Amino acid sequence: MCLGIPMQIRAVDGLIAQCEAKGVTRQVNLLMLEHDAPAVGDHVVVHLGYAIDKLTAEQAAEAWAIYDEMLAAEERGTSPAG
DSSP states (O other), rough: OHHHHHEEEEEEEEOOOOEEEEEEEEEEEGGGGGGGGTTOOOOOOOTTTTTEEOOOHHHOOOHHHHHHHHHHHHTSSSHHHH
């Protein structure tokens, strides 16, 4: 299974953005979103170092809530629903 990670853009230099999520920063390639140029403050879905979609802050928060639930369930040794 592959997951896209919601990240917020902190800086942009051409087609490379410095993105942050949960205190972790990564350089992300913006080439796939060139038609809808993301800007500082925007949220993007990152997969394999590429921003593949833009999303709202609310959508990013919802995704992280689900990921946090999955991680907590893994630590407990249970399924997210149980």
